[in-house]
Amino acid sequence: MDATLAKSNPVRLRSFWFLSTMFYFKNIRELTCLFVIVCIFMSQSLADDQDFIEEFLKREYSLAKPYRGLGFSSSSQWDLMGTAVVTPDYVRLTPDQQSRQGAVWSRIPFLLRDWELKVHFKIHGQGKKNLNGDGLAIWLTKDRMQNGPVFGNMNQFVGLGIFVDTYPNADKNHDRAFPYVSVMLGNGTLSYDHESDGRPTELGGCTAMTRNAIYDTFVLIRYFKNRLTLMVDVDGKQEWKDCADITGLRLPIGYFFGASSVTGDLSDNHDIISMKLYQLTVERTPEEEEEEGEEEVTIPSVDNMEQFRVEVQEEGMSGVQFFFTLLFSILGVGVLAVVGLVLYGRWKENRRKRFY
Numbered sequence: 001m002d003a004t005l006a007k008s009n010p011v012r013l014r015s016f017w018f019l020s021t022m023f024y025f026k027n028i029r030e031l032t033c034l035f036v037i038v039c040i041f042m043s044q045s046l047a048d049d050q051d052f053i054e055e056f057l058k059r060e061y062s063l064a065k066p067y068r069g070l071g072f073s074s075s076s077q078w079d080l081m082g083t084a085v086v087t088p089d090y091v092r093l094t095p096d097q098q099s100r101q102g103a104v105w106s107r108i109p110f111l112l113r114d115w116e117l118k119v120h121f122k123i124h125g126q127g128k129k130n131l132n133g134d135g136l137a138i139w140l141t142k143d144r145m146q147n148g149p150v151f152g153n154m155n156q157f158v159g160l161g162i163f164v165d166t167y168p169n170a171d172k173n174h175d176r177a178f179p180y181v182s183v184m185l186g187n188g189t190l191s192y193d194h195e196s197d198g199r200p201t202e203l204g205g206c207t208a209m210t211r212n213a214i215y216d217t218f219v220l221i222r223y224f225k226n227r228l229t230l231m232v233d234v235d236g237k238q239e240w241k242d243c244a245d246i247t248g249l250r251l252p253i254g255y256f257f258g259a260s261s262v263t264g265d266l267s268d269n270h271d272i273i274s275m276k277l278y279q280l281t282v283e284r285t286p287e288e289e290e291e292e293g294e295e296e297v298t299i300p301s302v303d304n305m306e307q308f309r310v311e312v313q314e315e316g317m318s319g320v321q322f323f324f325t326l327l328f329s330i331l332g333v334g335v336l337a338v339v340g341l342v343l344y345g346r347w348k349e350n351r352r353k354r355f356y
Contacts, residue, residue: 054280054281055116055278055279055280055281056278056279056281057276057277057278058112058115058277058278058279060077060108061106061108061110061112061257061277062274062275062276062277063078063091063104063106063272063274063275063276064274064275064276065088065089065273065274066088067086067091070086070091070104071086076107077106077107077108078104078105078106078107079104079105079107079144079145080102080103080104081102081103081104081105081145081147081260082094082100082101082102082103082147082152083095083100083101083102084102084103084104085102089273090122090271090272090273091104091259091271091272091273092269092270092271093136093152093259093260093261093270093271093272094152094261094262094263094267094268094269094270095267095269096124096125096126096127096263096267096268096269097263097267098263098264098265098266098267099263099264100262100263100267101147101152101260101261101262101263102152102260102261102270103145103152103153103258103259103260103261104258104259104260104272105139105144105145105256105257105258106144106256106257106258107144107256108256109253109254109255109256110140110253110254110255110256110257111253111254112253112279113224113253113292114223114224114225114279114280114281114282115222115223115224115277115278115279115280116220116221116222116223116277116278116280117138117220117221117222117257117275117276117277117278118218118219118220118274118275118276118278119138119218119219119220119221119259119272119274119275119276120216120217120218120272120273120274120275120276121136121164121210121217121218121219121259121270121271121272121273122213122216122217122269122271122273123135123136123164123166123179123210123211123212123217123268123269123270123271124211124212124268124269124271125211125212125267125268125269127266127267127268130167130168130178131266132166132167132211132266132267132268133166133167133263133264133265133266133267133268134151134165134166134167134261134262134263134264134266134268135151135163135164135165135166135167135179135261135268135270136151136152136163136164136259136260136261136270136272137150137151137152137153137161137162137163137164137259137260137261138161138162138164138219138221138257138258138259138275139153139157139159139160139161139162139256139257139258139259139260140159140160140251140255140256140257140258141153141157141158141159141160141161141186141255141256141258142157142158142159142252142254142255142256143157143158143256144256144258149194149262150192151163151260151261151262152260152261152262153258153260155191155192156186156188156189156190156191157186157188158186158187158188158299158300159185159186159251159255159300160183160184160185160186160228160251160255160300161183161184161185161186161192162181162182162183162219162221162230163181163182163183163184163198164179164180164181164208164210164219165178165179165180165181165182165197165198166178166179166210166211166268167266168180168197169194169195169196169197170195170196170197170199176205176207177207178207179207179208179209179210179211180197180205180206180207180208181205181206181207181208181210181219181230181232181243181244182198182202182203182204182205182244183202183203183204183205183228183230183244183246184198184201184202184203185201185203185249185300185301185302186201186300187299187300187301188299203244203246203249203302203305204230204243204244204245204246205230205243205244206230206232206241206242206243206244208232208234208241208243209234209235210232210234211268213234214236215234215235215236216233216236216273217232217233217234218232218233218234219231219232220232220233220240222280223249223251224280224282225282225284225288226247226248226249226250226303227245227246227247227248227249228244228245228246228249229242229244229245229246230243230244230245231243246302247303248302248303248304248305249300249301249302249303250297250300250301250302250303251297251300252297252298252299252300253297257275257277259272259275
């Protein structure tokens with residue numbers, strides 16, 4: 001009896017082990033299938049969110065160490081302006097001195113429709129908080145190499161401006177902390193209001209502690225399918241933080257990239273370490289391709305935002321223009337009348353001669 005039980009127990013144990021193993025592998029297969037399905041859905045979700053599949057560095061539009069192609073030679077791809085100087089480690093737009101203005105501008109017109117610009121910069125100086133200024137700007141504009149009051153560039157510009165503002169002019173308003181990064185679109189008539197730190201024309205922005213930071217500071221500007229997203233990385237986590245997201249933003253091609261800065265009574269060092277431009281490969285439906293092919297953007301604009309809608313109004317003639325237009329019209333009519341009378345007189349004279 002004991003022998004029979006001893007023989008049957010190993011058989012039962014083997015059967016139990018076999019069934020347990022089968023159950024285990026069955027669960028593993030189910031978990032594996034579930035994991036694969038989740039990964040597929042997540043990847044699809046990420047793909048839908050990103051909407052592009054590849055990116056390519058475009059060196060002709062990029063500025064990076066050792067800063068070849070920057071200078072005053074005819075073969076240079078970037079121009080320096082004002083107080084901007086090149087060092088082995090950065091391009092300094094302005095030193096930590098009062099009343100300085102400098103810029104760097106690309107010479108090559110920009111023709112890509114889907115792109116991403118990653119800017120590595122540094123703002124630092126001896127001044128205490130709120131006793132420093134004024135910040136720097138990243139540009140994609142129709143005009144290049146223009147001096148002006150908007151972070152070292154012209155006011156009423158045409159194109160895109162990304163402002164890293166380190167000094168609060170509207171100190172009575174506490175709706176935001178500085179430094180502050182913001183987006184503005186210009187059509188040639190909109191002005192940047194320094195007294196209100198650009199609030200009336202701001203499309204979006206965020207606070208980013210970019211001055212005297214102990215970590216590297218970056219701004220990422222991405223543009224595809226008429227959507228502009230702005231992100232920052234300033235806290236050393238190597239993670240992009242959303243700053244602004246504008247849909248329906250339309251930019252013409254053929255503009256120029258640049259970076260500029262200006263100091264007044266307050267100052268800082270404003271350095272550009274790199275500006276790397278990537279072309280994005282974006283998937284589009286045939287309908288989207290046809291729609292974008294038919295649409296020709298000539299003036300920057302934003303859909304469904306009346307306060308920022310960029311429309312060009314036809315200018316009427318001035319008084320002087322009207323006077324000269326009227327004068328030349330009268331003279332033209334007089335000349336035509338004289339020529340007509342002369343021709344009529346000759347025709348009449350020739351007709352008389354035929355009767356003699």
